[in-house]
Amino acid sequence: MFSDLNGRTAVITGGARGLGFSIATALAAQGVDVALLDLLPAVHASAERLAAEHGVRSVGITVDVTDAEAVEAAFSTAETELGAPSLLVTAAGITIWGDSVDVAPETWRKVLAVNLDGTFFAAQSFARRAIAAGRPASAVFISSMSAFIVNQPQFQASYNTSKAAVSHLASSLAVEWAPSGVRVNAIAPGYFLSDMTREFTEANPDLAAEWTAAIPAGRMGQPEDLHGLVLLLASDASSYLTGQSLVIDGGYTALCPPPPHPTRPSAHQTRGPTMTDPDPHGDPAPDLAGDAAWGTRRRRFVEARSGAVERAWAPRPVRVDDGPSIGRRQIELRHLGGLETTVEVDQFLDLGEASWNGDVVSFVAPTTAPHAESWARRWQGGLLTTCGLTAVGVAPEAEGGMHGRASRIPATLTRSEGRWTPEGRYELLVDGLLREGAVFQQNLTVTRGIRAEVGVARIRLHDVVRNEGFVAEPVRLLYHVNLGWPLLHGGAVVAAEAEPSGGPDSSGPQDDGRWRRVIGEPEPAADERVDALDAVAGPDGWSTATLVGEAGTVSIRFRPEQLPFLTVWRSTAAGSYALGVEPGTCWPSHAVGPDRGKVGRIVEPGESFEVDLEIAFEPATDDVGD
CATH class of the missing domain: 3.40.50.720 (NAD(P)-binding Rossmann-like Domain)
Structure with a gap:
């Protein structure tokens, strides 16, 4: 033709x-x-x-x-x-x-x-x-x-x-x-x-039904159309x-106005404020005064279709009864817009194994058990491992050993619940208290809060670190975000709003001012690389590091005034194929960088400081129409 x-x-x-x-x-x-x-x-x-x-x-x-x-x-x-x-x-x-x-x-x-x-x-x-x-x-x-x-x-x-x-x-x-x-x-x-829109509509059937109901043709378009x-x-x-x-558009815009929609959007109808999807549209100007009314309407809409929301969506406590982590307490965070993970209660309220759209995307380490004799044999991987509080990197056992004692400190759990917000969002909350101390030595506490929303592929973490002792203490704290295959693959790109520290493994940034590296394929016995960087704040005051690959994008956001140092650990060794994106109050002791990055943050007696960290997942960019 x-x-x-x-x-x-x-x-x-x-x-x-x-x-x-x-x-x-x-x-x-x-x-x-x-x-x-x-x-x-x-x-x-x-x-x-x-x-x-x-x-x-x-x-x-x-x-x-x-x-x-x-x-x-x-x-x-x-x-x-x-x-x-x-x-x-x-x-x-x-x-x-x-x-x-x-x-x-x-x-x-x-x-x-x-x-x-x-x-x-x-x-x-x-x-x-x-x-x-x-x-x-x-x-x-x-x-x-x-x-x-x-x-x-x-x-x-x-x-x-x-x-x-x-x-x-x-x-x-x-x-x-x-x-x-x-x-x-x-x-x-x-x-x-499109492929990505289909994934979204399958995960959000209520919203897909609303869209389809407003189309005179009675269906959404197929790519062949x-x-x-x-x-x-x-x-x-x-x-x-x-x-x-x-x-x-199947006649959608011929209707004036189109049929009314029963719900106002909340983040759990999407993959959240950071959701990137292939053109499933629109944005009426927000009516803040009506948020509570819309929130109530949304909540009732969901409750009419789910008899016990908290059983489906709230954090779920479990205990491991087999394998290397036997006996450990976990809290499952589910239905986060394709993201699922665990909160490791007996490991500093860290984030354990994480899956994204059905694939395990956190690094899973081939280690022995959480109580083995060395870091290399006890570290289980997981989405987030806290390192510190007195040592980060190589350190003698008297100082906690490799990466300190944090990952061996169990939490006192103070809250684990789900609740509706006034805007009609269902929020998951996990809080706990952690302490690293010894008689005649340091006495440091961390009050950790973890927040997530149903339907939003993002986890927010807020820590308050306090020196409860009576002498000044250096706090060395590093947030070890661990990513693995299939998010990590040859050709994937790790980038960060950061500047090289000047070490030999940290050559200059690209022309746009963002440091970046291309990930290689796994190879037997490949050497690991550790880059010591200075975090740089973006226009909103946050610094962002990303891993962009075929399966999607992971963004790690933090505030440089809280965590001024960024370490990027790349292991392309076959069998230990992993990427660590690690903002902290210092670099690891073994990283090649100036001494100013090894001291940590000095906290006076009775003083405290806060840390905010976000980890968000977005689908691969497939934006090609609506």
């Missing part, structure tokens, strides 16, 4: 998976050679699959679409491999849900950077080549019906704003480039079931069509 497409070259951003890859298959079926651009390392395998299944040339290029120079370089590579492109589809994008009054500046900028800047940079590099080639060309931007309406019940003003800008950008560039033969249009999808429109806009059959945004 679109035979004129045969032999042409297309570039698709966000093409590794989801709607972007689906569109690529439609073009490849018409004989189009395709360059796939994506942040995910899986883009290379996707290109190989495309070539094998459709007999076309295809290349996968890893690129961050928010980096204009990197995008230009990616287009140069695509042109070298496949020839000058005459088709462009911009399918890279993200959405992050959250009340507008709470959205951090960097979160707002991130959404606009990926959705709007990424679209413009790709269009710019595309048009340069198309105009230089002197041949007709067509660009198709993936916008959203949220460019024209405000969806409910979810909140995401940044997404709506970015997509409205994308649609207007299409019109603007269409007028500007029409004399050169470059057409620019936008497709504005409604609710579509976009194929015909994309092919039409790409082909010469639409040679007189430019500057338009075409809505494809």
Whole structure:
């Protein structure tokens, strides 16, 4: 039907998976050679699959679409491999849900950077080549019906704003480039079931039912529903069509207004304020005065469908009755938007084994037992291990041994409960008291609070460290966040808002000021690497370290005024394949770095200080329409 497409070259951003890859298959079926651009390392395998299944040339290029120079370089590579492109589809994008009054500046900028800047940079590099080639060309931007309406019940003003800008950008560039033969249009999808959206709707069936009930067609869109429109806009059959945004939504926006939604969003309808998902829309302006009323309504909505919420959602105490940890107390935190973990009551209220969407993602150490003779034989791994309080790193047994005594200190549990918040969110709370002390020696206490919300893949930790003794004490405290496969894999990237300390293993940051390293594949007997860094605060006062891979993104956030030192431990040894992201009041004693990072924080008698730490999980970026 679109035979004129045969032999042409297309570039698709966000093409590794989801709607972007689906569109690529439609073009490849018409004989189009395709360059796939994506942040995910899986883009290379996707290109190989495309070539094998459709007999076309295809290349996968890893690129961050928010980096204009990197995008230009990616287009140069695509042109070298496949020839000058005459088709462009911009399918890279993200959405992050959250009340507008709470959205951090960097979160707002991130959404606009990926959705709007990424679209413009790709269009710019595309048009340069198309105009230089002197041949007709067509660009198709993936916008959203949220460019024209405000969806409910979810909140995401940044997404709506970015997509409205994308649609207007299409019109603007269409007028500007029409004399050169470059057409620019936008497709504005409604609710579509990409791979990632399907995972989300399966985890949030109530919200999915609300969306579907408001669609006259009676269903959400399938990726294949976009194929015909994309092919039409790409082909010469639409040679007189430019500057338009075409809505494809099963009739959703034809209703004015759409059917009312029974619930207002809460974080447990999403993966939380840090949720990144493939375009499941919208954000009405928050009505703070109505929060309590909406919260009550949401609670009653859930209670009508679940007879005993606390039995399903509240923290659940268990005791291990077999294996190396036999007899130890644990508290299970479940239903956290795909995240599940345990609180290790007999290990400083640390976080034990963690799973994300069914995969174990914390490092699981091949060790003997929690009471074995050395750290290397007793450390069980887990999502978070507290090191300290008097020693971090290599230390004599008189000072607690390797990484101190913290992980061997049991907690006095003071609270473990679930409760509804006034906003209709179900919160999980675990609190406890820990003490490291000795007669005639230090007497330090830590009051730890752990918070989570049902449906939100994030855990927040708040510690109050107090010197209950009568002489000043150095507090060496390190939060050892441990990540493993499949989040950790060859090609995954660990990055941090941090500066190198000056040690030989801590070379300079990248051009954007963020320190980063690419993880290697496991190898027998590979050496471990320890990087000592100085944490740097972002615009909101927090410092963020991330691991970005094919399975998703993990973010560790902390405040540099509380934890000024960051250690990144990388082990690519086969069988001990792990990554440690470790903010602290010091670096480990064995890390190569200046002495200023080994002292710890001096706490006067009766003095205390606070520590805040967040660990959040986000799906792999698959933002390619709604």
